[in-house]
Amino acid sequence: MPELPEVETVVRHLKPDLIGQKIISFQSNWSKVLDNINIDQFLETISDQKILDVTRRAKFIVLNLEKGFIPIHLRMTGRLFPNDRIPDEKHISAVFQLSDIFLIFKDTRKFGRIYWYDEWSDFDIKHGIEPLGELFTQEWLLMSIHSKKRQMKALLLDQHFIAGLGNIYVDEALWSARIHPLSISNEVSSVKIKRLHRSIRAILESAIVYNGTTFINFSFKDGIPGSYRNQLQIFDREGLLCKRCNTTIKKIRAAGRGTYYCTRCQKR
């Protein structure tokens, strides 16, 4: 279940292998893998184009071509990796044949999608602020959270609000800032929101250093795992003790997701 740090990790590892490669062809083994373009148009548009860069926006891996962009969303179980041949495995949703290498999109659950955009802005405006970008300031977060009246967990998971946080890092950030996941955004104190701003940045930056949190079955290149899992303070620790106050960690449902929090540190 890749979130921002995992996607960033994939992007950084793909970059050196993909930059400068030309797209020779594309094949899909799963008709729904292309989300907003049909295969014929896609083939015609991308063939012979060079990959100029590989970047990240929200939780999308973006192939920047000479003309246009291919955002790829891994969703739950998607994996994107370069290989010298097409693997003889199940669940290969799509394959890009490049000049020197194949780019494989393997996706067991088939929720992952490939998109096409001519214009960067058409894609960009669909997503919220980048939490590691310079527009994401303490003032912005304070104002934006106080101007809404929503459960904190649901708000932070909303990709139109902040792009890139998912279930793991939201729980970690809320624990770090000592905010109850069900507290209502306009009632959370300014002190806590300022703390949240610092927490979000610090947690994401640290998770990127550790190559993300491999959880269940996400991994990049050759299954090398991210190791932030060992740094988790609250997520997936139901029944264990809070590292700050030794209270037993509880699991509840918030915004329809399994949510871990400390009943003592994170008061409503």
Next chain:
DNA sequence: CCGTTTGTTCTGCC
């Protein structure tokens, strides 16, 4: 067959 997992889209309420 059911529960579980995710982000997005929908539906319906206020």
Next chain:
DNA sequence: GGGCAGAACAAACG
């Protein structure tokens, strides 16, 4: 009609 919560959905697996 905006803001919001919650259901539905996309598939596969055990």
